[in-house]
Amino acid sequence: MTALLALRGLTAGYGGAPVLFGVDLDVPAGAALALMGRNGMGKTTTVRAILGLVPPTGGSRTFDGVPLAGLKPHRIARLGIGLVPEGRQIFPTLTVEENLIATAALPRAGQRAWTLERVYGLFPRLAERRRHFGNRISGGEQQMLAIGRALMTNPRLLILDEATEGLAPLIRAEIWAVLSMLKGEGLSLIVIDKHVSALAQVCEQAAVMEKGRVVHAGPAAAFVADAGLASRYLGV
Numbered sequence: 001m002t003a004l005l006a007l008r009g010l011t012a013g014y015g016g017a018p019v020l021f022g023v024d025l026d027v028p029a030g031a032a033l034a035l036m037g038r039n040g041m042g043k044t045t046t047v048r049a050i051l052g053l054v055p056p057t058g059g060s061r062t063f064d065g066v067p068l069a070g071l072k073p074h075r076i077a078r079l080g081i082g083l084v085p086e087g088r089q090i091f092p093t094l095t096v097e098e099n100l101i102a103t104a105a106l107p108r109a110g111q112r113a114w115t116l117e118r119v120y121g122l123f124p125r126l127a128e129r130r131r132h133f134g135n136r137i138s139g140g141e142q143q144m145l146a147i148g149r150a151l152m153t154n155p156r157l158l159i160l161d162e163a164t165e166g167l168a169p170l171i172r173a174e175i176w177a178v179l180s181m182l183k184g185e186g187l188s189l190i191v192i193d194k195h196v197s198a199l200a201q202v203c204e205q206a207a208v209m210e211k212g213r214v215v216h217a218g219p220a221a222a223f224v225a226d227a228g229l230a231s232r233y234l235g236v
């Protein structure tokens, strides 16, 4: 089966300093992949390189069989890759509703479209805060907004970079429940997060990065079950 997203030998860096040294990664359609690794190993850079936000210097990226080389980030996003970026990047001077509308894109044929109502159904707190400015809502609400905003682009693959970082346990649980539901509806996911057991509840696949390469890939449940792997690769 062709992967929805396939990376082969992807290299990238910042200002001539290489960070990715040949990343190989597959995300089959409908699958959820946990992307793990210690700080600074290249997870965020991989995500940024997928979207062309950091220009790759070598290797290949394909999404649904389409080569991404040479495409601008907004074109790549329009193919159906939604990003919930590290740090949320909410527009502070737009309201919750305006944030959701700002990036909305048309669905693909046969896709059940994301609407304001559907996002509010997923996160009722956002409906209550719809007229509040982005910088006047809590961190948890901002994270829900970042997810809702990415969903409004009608993605086929949703990438979440540290989406539960710094959030209270109850809010984290709400976000994990939403991710499970989205996966259940057939959305493909790449999830970067430090909470390994929660990751394994949502993701069936795990990949671990070390120094700009994927050094382990396999079932997430097996990774969690083997304390030696977590200790070796994550230091936990």
Ligand SMILES: Nc1ncnc2c1ncn2[C@@H]1O[C@H](COP(=O)(O)OP(=O)(O)OP(=O)(O)O)[C@@H](O)[C@H]1O
Residues within 6 Å of the ligand: 014, 019, 037, 038, 039, 040, 041, 042, 043, 044, 045, 046
């Ligand atoms: N904008 C940047 N300019 C220069 N170097 C950077 C930049 N962003 C990241 N790096 C470097 O690239 C390497 C990989 O960072 P990256 O953020 O991709 O790692 P990560 O696995 O996502 O870790 P973290 O969990 O800390 O975000 C690190 O050495 C980091 O210092």
